Amino acid sequence: MSTLFNYGVFAASILLGVVTISVNSVTIFASATKKALDKPSYKFILGLAISDGMMGIFIPANIIYKTFYEQYYVKDTYSKYFYHCFLPIFPVLISFAASNVFQMVIAFDRCISIMNPVLHRNLLTKRFANFAVCAVFAFSAFLCSMPIYWNNFPNNRIFYSCVLLTLSLPYFIYIIVPAFAVNLACLFFTYVQVYRVAAARLSDNAKPLKLVAVILTCQAVCWFPHIVGTYLLLSDDQPKENLNVHNEYNLTIYSIYHCFLLLAMSSSFLNALLYSWRMPDFHTAISVNTITIIAATTRKALDKPSYKFILGLAIADCMVGIFLPANAIYKTFVEEHYVKDTYSKYFCHCFLPIFLVLASCIASNIMQMIIAFDRCVSVMKPVLHQNFLTKRLANRIVCAVFTFSTVVSSMPIYWNNFPDERILNLCTLLTLTYSFHIYVLIPAYAFNLVCLVFIYVQVLRVVAARLTNNAKTMKEIFIELN
Numbered sequence: 370m371s372t373l374f375n376y377g378v379f380a381a382s383i384l385l386g387v388v389t390i391s392v393n394s395v396t397i398f399a400s401a402t403k404k405a406l407d408k409p410s411y412k413f414i415l416g417l418a419i420s421d422g423m424m425g426i427f428i429p430a431n432i433i434y435k436t437f438y439e440q441y442y443v444k445d446t447y448s449k450y451f452y453h454c455f456l457p458i459f460p461v462l463i464s465f466a467a468s469n470v471f472q473m474v475i476a477f478d479r480c481i482s483i484m485n486p487v488l489h490r491n492l493l494t495k496r497f498a499n500f501a502v503c504a505v506f507a508f509s510a511f512l513c514s515m516p517i518y519w520n521n522f523p524n525n526r527i528f529y530s531c532v533l534l535t536l537s538l539p540y541f542i543y544i545i546v547p548a549f550a551v552n553l554a555c556l557f558f559t560y561v562q563v564y565r566v567a568a569a570r571l572s573d574n575a576k577p578l579k580l581v582a583v584i585l586t587c588q589a590v591c592w593f594p595h596i597v598g599t600y601l602l603l604s605d606d607q608p609k610e611n612l613n614v615h616n617e618y619n620l621t622i623y624s625i626y627h628c629f630l631l632l633a634m635s636s637s638f639l640n641a642l643l644y645s646w647r648m649p650d651f652h653t654a655i656s657v658n659t660i661t662i663i664a665a666t667t668r669k670a671l672d673k674p675s676y677k678f679i680l681g682l683a684i685a686d687c688m689v690g691i692f693l694p695a696n697a698i699y700k701t702f703v704e705e706h707y708v709k710d711t712y713s714k715y716f717c718h719c720f721l722p723i724f725l726v727l728a729s730c731i732a733s734n735i736m737q738m739i740i741a742f743d744r745c746v747s748v749m750k751p752v753l754h755q756n757f758l759t760k761r762l763a764n765r766i767v768c769a770v771f772t773f774s775t776v777v778s779s780m781p782i783y784w785n786n787f788p789d790e791r792i793l794n795l796c797t798l799l800t801l802t803y804s805f806h807i808y809v810l811i812p813a814y815a816f817n818l819v820c821l822v823f824i825y826v827q828v829l830r831v832v833a834a835r836l837t838n839n840a841k842t843m844k845e846i847f848i849e850l851n
Contacts, residue, residue: 378627379436382429385634389425392641393418410482412498413475416505420467421637427460428634432627433698439531450522454531462513463506468637469552470505472588476559483566512548515540532626538603549596557585584643591636598622598629675743677763681770682736688729696722700796715787719796727778728771734817735770741824748831777813780805 396418400406434457444450482489516535524534536545560581602622699722747754781800789799801810 381631382432386425386429389637393422396641409493409495409498410478412502416502417471420464421640423464424637431457431461454535458535463509466509466512467506473552473555476556480559480563483563541603587639591633595629595633598626602626674758674760674763677767678740681767685729685732685736692725692729696726719799720781723800724778728774731777732771732774738817738820741821745824745828748828
């Protein structure tokens with residue numbers, strides 16, 4: 370596959386992963402915090418949300434591994450196959466299997482609740498529902514662990530392809546395809562029965578028909594192409610290394626497989642919309658939680674000058690949480706493929722990724738010092754603090770902090786180790802010079818730490834003089850300094 374296609378699949382998987390994790394996290398959070406959702410039938414929806422959340426985590430991780438990491442390891446021993454092929458694919462297979470089984474269990478639960486509500490109410494308890502959820506995950510793990518011994522290892526032609534090594538064609542034909550066919554047939558049969566009963570009881574049967582059609586269509590559209598694409602990939606046994614005439618065909622099959630994998634992944638957030646968010650109890654719980662979050666961010670009680678510094682610290686820490694993992698992923702999978710032999714390549718591939726991390730880290734440390742100073746003045750000189758610190762001044766201070774962090778972090782534009790032929794592949798060594806670290810970063814960190822210790826010691830002295838029990842204040846100060 371071309372590099373452009375690899376990055377396209379990578380970006381699409383990350384986007385779908387974020388959407389999937391967000392949607393299913395809301396469902397899981399609502400199930401865990403609302404007593405109205407603590408019902409046996411909702412346990413199955415919770416299990417479906419957990420399995421779909423696993424898809425949102427493990428499928429992008431597996432695609433990242435396959436795109437940037439898989440080709441560098443030859444699986445010439447079973448231990449290498451087990452660690453580099455089976456283990457990355459195993460959680461993906463579990464999430465796939467559990468998601469499909471939970472959809473069948475939910476369909477069967479709805480069918481029993483409509484056709485025989487008394488039996489459903491007496492038989493389905495919370496204990497039984499929890500046991501069924503655990504049994505689904507245990508069955509999925511057992512089914513997906515078969516490639517430990519049922520695989521294509523060893524195969525000299527496909528040592529670099531984990532999918533072809535792990536999923537053998539007999540395992541796919543005799544296990545995965547029948548399981549998918551049984552699941553789809555059960556869904557179709559069960560929801561047809563649900564529709565017949567609902568249509569007989571309701572004067573307007575358009576709504577249940579629409580729901581049944583949407584559920585079955587999403588299941589077929591999302592999963593059937595993936596099954597077909599995987600079969601084409603496994604049945605394509607032309608050696609890519611030796612037969613150049615088949616190389617384009619094999620690349621096409623791999624492209625189709627990855628596109629259909631993303632299509633199957635899209636079912637993980639559609640399930641949350643179909644099975645949980647449309648239900649009244651889940652809809653109410655999710656709406657209440659959303660309103661609570663919005664109220665917490667828009668309350669006038671939090672619109673105070675001192676809280677502007679906490680908001681600035683939160684923004685800086687969020688930037689750290691975004692840019693630091695992104696920089697780690699870039700350094701792990703991409704950095705070594707680019708030789709920084711020109712200044713433009715150094716600027717784009719080295720300075721820019723590290724600049725964002727430096728700016729966010731420096732801003733976070735400075736905001737902590739500003740918050741400490743603000744608390745010290747508010748305790749020692751409350752009248753001066755109240756009259757002097759306005760919202761306008763607080764906003765200016767926050768902007769000044771981010772501006773100063775940007776200026777300090779931009780020094781490696783001219784204060785760097787470029788060019789150095791020994792470290793052209795190492796962005797950190799090219800960007801951060803020894804002198805910049807000694808004369809700028811270390812003094813700044815030491816000054817910040819000394820200021821924090823001095824300020825909070827003053828706060829402790831004032832608070833200890835006013836309070837008889839100062840153990841709680843002492844504990845909070847130690848937490849701040851650590």
